[in-house]
Amino acid sequence: MIRPFCDDDTEDVVRLWLEASIEAHDFIPRAYWEAAAEDMRTLYLPMSDEIVLHVDDATGSIDAFLAFADTFLAALFVAPSAQGKGLGSRMFRIASRMHPGFTLCVYRDNARAVSFYRRRGLVTLEERVEEKTGCVELVMGPSEQQA
Template identity: 55%
Template sequence: MIRAFRNEDSEAVVALWLEASLQAHAFVGKGYWESKVEDMRTLYLPLSEIVVDADEATGEITGFAALVEDFLAALFVAPRHQGKGTGTRLLKLAQKMRGTLELSVYAENERAVEFYRKHGFKVVGQGVEEATGHLELTMRFGG
Protein backbone atom coordinates (compact mmCIF):
# COMPACT_ATOMS: atom_id res chain seq x y z
CA MET A 1 0.00 0.00 0.00
CA ILE A 2 1.48 3.33 -1.03
CA ARG A 3 0.93 6.18 1.40
CA ALA A 4 2.40 9.50 2.42
CA PHE A 5 5.52 9.51 4.59
CA ARG A 6 4.94 10.04 8.31
CA ASN A 7 7.52 11.36 10.76
CA GLU A 8 7.53 8.02 12.57
CA ASP A 9 8.70 6.38 9.29
CA SER A 10 12.01 8.24 9.40
CA GLU A 11 14.21 5.57 11.01
CA ALA A 12 12.76 2.76 8.87
CA VAL A 13 13.25 4.81 5.69
CA VAL A 14 16.85 5.69 6.61
CA ALA A 15 17.64 2.03 7.42
CA LEU A 16 16.08 0.89 4.13
CA TRP A 17 18.02 3.56 2.23
CA LEU A 18 21.32 2.45 3.77
CA GLU A 19 20.70 -1.25 3.15
CA ALA A 20 19.64 -0.68 -0.46
CA SER A 21 22.44 1.82 -1.12
CA LEU A 22 25.09 -0.60 0.12
CA GLN A 23 23.71 -3.29 -2.18
CA ALA A 24 23.17 -1.16 -5.30
CA HIS A 25 26.27 1.00 -4.95
CA ALA A 26 28.91 -1.37 -3.58
CA PHE A 27 31.36 0.20 -6.06
CA VAL A 28 31.31 3.41 -3.98
CA GLY A 29 32.23 1.83 -0.63
CA LYS A 30 30.43 1.20 2.64
CA GLY A 31 32.07 4.06 4.55
CA TYR A 32 30.72 6.68 2.17
CA TRP A 33 27.12 5.55 2.64
CA GLU A 34 27.47 5.21 6.39
CA SER A 35 28.84 8.76 6.54
CA LYS A 36 25.65 10.04 4.84
CA VAL A 37 23.11 8.54 7.26
CA GLU A 38 22.76 11.67 9.39
CA ASP A 39 22.44 13.89 6.29
CA MET A 40 19.72 11.58 5.00
CA ARG A 41 17.84 11.79 8.30
CA THR A 42 18.18 15.52 8.99
CA LEU A 43 18.65 17.16 5.60
CA TYR A 44 17.42 15.14 2.62
CA LEU A 45 14.25 13.60 4.04
CA PRO A 46 12.91 16.88 5.46
CA LEU A 47 13.46 18.63 2.11
CA SER A 48 11.58 15.97 0.13
CA GLU A 49 8.02 14.99 -0.60
CA ILE A 50 8.07 11.30 0.23
CA VAL A 51 5.75 8.39 -0.45
CA VAL A 52 6.33 4.95 1.03
CA ASP A 53 5.18 1.49 0.11
CA ALA A 54 4.20 -0.39 3.26
CA ASP A 55 3.20 -4.01 3.67
CA GLU A 56 -0.48 -3.95 4.61
CA ALA A 57 -0.22 -6.93 6.97
CA THR A 58 2.93 -5.95 8.88
CA GLY A 59 3.29 -2.22 8.27
CA GLU A 60 6.90 -2.79 7.18
CA ILE A 61 8.13 -0.15 4.76
CA THR A 62 9.26 -1.98 1.63
CA GLY A 63 10.27 1.03 -0.47
CA PHE A 64 10.09 4.78 -0.83
CA ALA A 65 10.34 7.58 -3.37
CA ALA A 66 11.50 11.10 -2.53
CA LEU A 67 10.74 14.07 -4.77
CA VAL A 68 12.15 17.58 -4.67
CA GLU A 69 10.07 19.57 -7.13
CA ASP A 70 10.49 17.71 -10.47
CA PHE A 71 13.60 15.83 -9.33
CA LEU A 72 13.34 12.20 -8.24
CA ALA A 73 15.90 12.46 -5.45
CA ALA A 74 15.54 8.85 -4.32
CA LEU A 75 13.78 5.63 -5.21
CA PHE A 76 14.78 2.69 -3.07
CA VAL A 77 13.29 -0.74 -2.42
CA ALA A 78 14.41 -3.02 0.41
CA PRO A 79 16.61 -5.71 -1.16
CA ARG A 80 14.37 -8.60 -0.03
CA HIS A 81 11.38 -6.91 -1.71
CA GLN A 82 13.04 -6.14 -5.05
CA GLY A 83 11.57 -7.71 -8.16
CA LYS A 84 8.03 -7.68 -6.76
CA GLY A 85 6.75 -4.50 -8.41
CA THR A 86 7.35 -2.08 -5.52
CA GLY A 87 9.77 0.12 -7.46
CA THR A 88 7.48 0.19 -10.48
CA ARG A 89 4.47 1.21 -8.36
CA LEU A 90 6.43 3.99 -6.67
CA LEU A 91 7.90 5.25 -9.95
CA LYS A 92 4.53 5.27 -11.74
CA LEU A 93 3.05 7.30 -8.89
CA ALA A 94 5.95 9.78 -9.03
CA GLN A 95 5.48 10.11 -12.80
CA LYS A 96 1.76 10.71 -12.30
CA MET A 97 2.41 13.27 -9.54
CA ARG A 98 4.85 15.31 -11.64
CA GLY A 99 4.50 14.45 -15.34
CA THR A 100 8.10 15.52 -15.94
CA LEU A 101 10.86 14.02 -13.81
CA GLU A 102 14.62 14.18 -13.79
CA LEU A 103 17.02 12.05 -11.79
CA SER A 104 20.68 11.19 -11.37
CA VAL A 105 21.88 7.60 -11.33
CA TYR A 106 25.34 6.08 -11.23
CA ALA A 107 26.24 4.65 -14.64
CA GLU A 108 27.68 1.60 -12.85
CA ASN A 109 24.26 0.86 -11.37
CA GLU A 110 23.23 -0.83 -14.60
CA ARG A 111 20.15 -2.45 -13.08
CA ALA A 112 18.73 0.95 -12.11
CA VAL A 113 19.67 2.56 -15.43
CA GLU A 114 17.82 -0.21 -17.27
CA PHE A 115 14.84 0.08 -14.89
CA TYR A 116 14.49 3.79 -15.63
CA ARG A 117 14.89 3.27 -19.39
CA LYS A 118 12.17 0.62 -19.29
CA HIS A 119 9.89 3.22 -17.70
CA GLY A 120 10.45 5.91 -20.32
CA PHE A 121 13.47 7.81 -19.02
CA LYS A 122 16.17 8.93 -21.43
CA VAL A 123 19.76 9.91 -20.71
CA VAL A 124 20.11 13.66 -21.22
CA GLY A 125 23.50 14.27 -19.63
CA GLN A 126 26.36 12.88 -17.63
CA GLY A 127 29.12 13.97 -15.32
CA VAL A 128 31.42 12.81 -12.60
CA GLU A 129 29.93 13.14 -9.13
CA GLU A 130 32.38 15.17 -7.09
CA ALA A 131 31.94 13.31 -3.78
CA THR A 132 32.56 9.81 -5.15
CA GLY A 133 34.40 10.30 -8.43
CA HIS A 134 31.90 8.01 -10.19
CA LEU A 135 30.08 8.76 -13.44
CA GLU A 136 26.46 9.82 -13.01
CA LEU A 137 23.86 9.91 -15.72
CA THR A 138 21.10 12.51 -15.76
CA MET A 139 17.87 10.94 -16.98
CA ARG A 140 14.56 12.60 -17.81
CA PHE A 141 10.98 11.47 -18.22
CA GLY A 142 8.40 13.58 -20.04
CA GLY A 143 8.64 17.22 -21.01
Protein backbone atom coordinates in the same frame (compact mmCIF):
# COMPACT_ATOMS: atom_id res chain seq x y z
CA MET B 1 -0.44 0.38 1.26
CA ILE B 2 0.74 3.74 -0.07
CA ARG B 3 0.88 6.59 2.40
CA PRO B 4 2.70 9.85 3.00
CA PHE B 5 5.83 10.05 5.12
CA CYS B 6 5.66 11.36 8.68
CA ASP B 7 8.54 12.23 11.00
CA ASP B 8 8.08 8.99 12.94
CA ASP B 9 9.10 7.12 9.76
CA THR B 10 12.57 8.67 9.59
CA GLU B 11 14.60 5.85 11.13
CA ASP B 12 12.85 3.15 9.09
CA VAL B 13 13.33 5.11 5.86
CA VAL B 14 17.01 5.78 6.61
CA ARG B 15 17.54 2.08 7.38
CA LEU B 16 15.86 1.05 4.10
CA TRP B 17 17.85 3.65 2.16
CA LEU B 18 21.13 2.49 3.70
CA GLU B 19 20.47 -1.20 3.06
CA ALA B 20 19.39 -0.59 -0.55
CA SER B 21 22.23 1.86 -1.23
CA ILE B 22 24.92 -0.53 -0.02
CA GLU B 23 23.51 -3.35 -2.15
CA ALA B 24 22.96 -1.29 -5.32
CA HIS B 25 26.24 0.62 -5.20
CA ASP B 26 28.91 -1.99 -4.61
CA PHE B 27 31.32 0.24 -6.55
CA ILE B 28 31.24 2.76 -3.69
CA PRO B 29 32.67 1.74 -0.29
CA ARG B 30 30.12 0.76 2.35
CA ALA B 31 31.68 3.29 4.72
CA TYR B 32 30.60 6.11 2.40
CA TRP B 33 26.93 5.11 2.74
CA GLU B 34 27.20 4.58 6.48
CA ALA B 35 28.70 8.08 6.87
CA ALA B 36 25.99 9.57 4.62
CA ALA B 37 23.12 8.18 6.71
CA GLU B 38 23.17 11.19 9.03
CA ASP B 39 22.82 13.56 6.07
CA MET B 40 19.87 11.50 4.83
CA ARG B 41 18.29 11.76 8.29
CA THR B 42 18.92 15.44 8.98
CA LEU B 43 19.29 17.07 5.56
CA TYR B 44 17.83 15.18 2.59
CA LEU B 45 14.60 13.87 4.07
CA PRO B 46 13.71 17.22 5.68
CA MET B 47 14.54 19.03 2.39
CA SER B 48 12.21 16.81 0.36
CA ASP B 49 8.96 18.38 -0.77
CA GLU B 50 7.05 15.11 -1.02
CA ILE B 51 7.86 11.65 0.32
CA VAL B 52 5.64 8.67 -0.40
CA LEU B 53 5.99 5.31 1.32
CA HIS B 54 4.90 1.80 0.48
CA VAL B 55 4.08 -0.23 3.57
CA ASP B 56 3.88 -4.03 3.33
CA ASP B 57 0.36 -5.02 4.32
CA ALA B 58 1.48 -8.30 5.90
CA THR B 59 4.33 -6.97 8.04
CA GLY B 60 3.51 -3.29 8.45
CA SER B 61 7.10 -2.41 7.51
CA ILE B 62 8.14 0.23 5.01
CA ASP B 63 9.53 -1.57 1.98
CA ALA B 64 9.83 1.27 -0.55
CA PHE B 65 9.84 5.03 -0.74
CA LEU B 66 10.22 7.86 -3.18
CA ALA B 67 11.09 11.48 -2.53
CA PHE B 68 10.80 14.60 -4.65
CA ALA B 69 12.59 17.92 -4.38
CA ASP B 70 10.34 20.08 -6.54
CA THR B 71 9.98 17.96 -9.72
CA PHE B 72 13.32 16.16 -9.30
CA LEU B 73 12.97 12.54 -8.19
CA ALA B 74 15.62 12.60 -5.48
CA ALA B 75 15.04 9.02 -4.31
CA LEU B 76 13.27 5.84 -5.33
CA PHE B 77 14.39 2.93 -3.19
CA VAL B 78 12.99 -0.55 -2.65
CA ALA B 79 14.19 -2.75 0.19
CA PRO B 80 16.38 -5.54 -1.20
CA SER B 81 14.03 -8.16 0.27
CA ALA B 82 11.11 -6.63 -1.68
CA GLN B 83 12.84 -6.24 -5.04
CA GLY B 84 11.79 -8.17 -8.11
CA LYS B 85 8.10 -8.12 -7.19
CA GLY B 86 6.94 -5.09 -9.20
CA LEU B 87 7.16 -2.65 -6.33
CA GLY B 88 9.74 -0.43 -8.04
CA SER B 89 7.50 -0.25 -11.10
CA ARG B 90 4.55 0.70 -8.93
CA MET B 91 6.53 3.45 -7.22
CA PHE B 92 7.76 4.69 -10.61
CA ARG B 93 4.16 4.93 -11.87
CA ILE B 94 3.21 6.90 -8.76
CA ALA B 95 6.16 9.25 -9.31
CA SER B 96 5.13 9.70 -12.95
CA ARG B 97 1.60 10.65 -11.94
CA MET B 98 2.85 13.04 -9.28
CA HIS B 99 5.27 14.88 -11.59
CA PRO B 100 5.07 13.93 -15.26
CA GLY B 101 8.37 14.69 -16.97
CA PHE B 102 10.44 14.46 -13.78
CA THR B 103 14.21 14.08 -13.91
CA LEU B 104 16.51 12.05 -11.69
CA CYS B 105 20.17 11.16 -11.23
CA VAL B 106 21.54 7.63 -11.12
CA TYR B 107 25.10 6.34 -11.03
CA ARG B 108 26.13 5.03 -14.44
CA ASP B 109 27.69 1.96 -12.78
CA ASN B 110 24.34 1.05 -11.21
CA ALA B 111 23.44 -0.95 -14.32
CA ARG B 112 20.29 -2.45 -12.80
CA ALA B 113 18.79 0.96 -12.00
CA VAL B 114 19.86 2.49 -15.34
CA SER B 115 18.18 -0.40 -17.16
CA PHE B 116 15.07 -0.05 -14.97
CA TYR B 117 14.68 3.63 -15.90
CA ARG B 118 15.43 3.06 -19.60
CA ARG B 119 12.75 0.34 -19.78
CA ARG B 120 10.32 2.95 -18.52
CA GLY B 121 11.19 5.39 -21.29
CA LEU B 122 13.76 7.63 -19.64
CA VAL B 123 16.84 8.67 -21.57
CA THR B 124 20.19 10.09 -20.53
CA LEU B 125 20.05 13.87 -20.73
CA GLU B 126 23.51 14.53 -19.29
CA GLU B 127 26.53 12.78 -17.79
CA ARG B 128 28.53 14.36 -15.00
CA VAL B 129 30.95 13.42 -12.26
CA GLU B 130 29.34 13.45 -8.82
CA GLU B 131 31.64 15.45 -6.57
CA LYS B 132 31.37 13.44 -3.34
CA THR B 133 32.09 10.01 -4.85
CA GLY B 134 33.95 10.82 -8.06
CA CYS B 135 31.54 8.48 -9.87
CA VAL B 136 29.79 9.30 -13.12
CA GLU B 137 26.09 9.93 -12.72
CA LEU B 138 23.46 10.15 -15.40
CA VAL B 139 20.78 12.79 -15.38
CA MET B 140 17.76 11.00 -16.83
CA GLY B 141 14.36 12.16 -17.91
CA PRO B 142 11.88 11.87 -20.73
CA SER B 143 13.14 12.24 -24.29
CA GLU B 144 12.19 15.41 -26.15
CA GLN B 145 9.53 13.42 -27.99
CA GLN B 146 7.93 12.41 -24.67
CA ALA B 147 8.16 15.82 -22.99
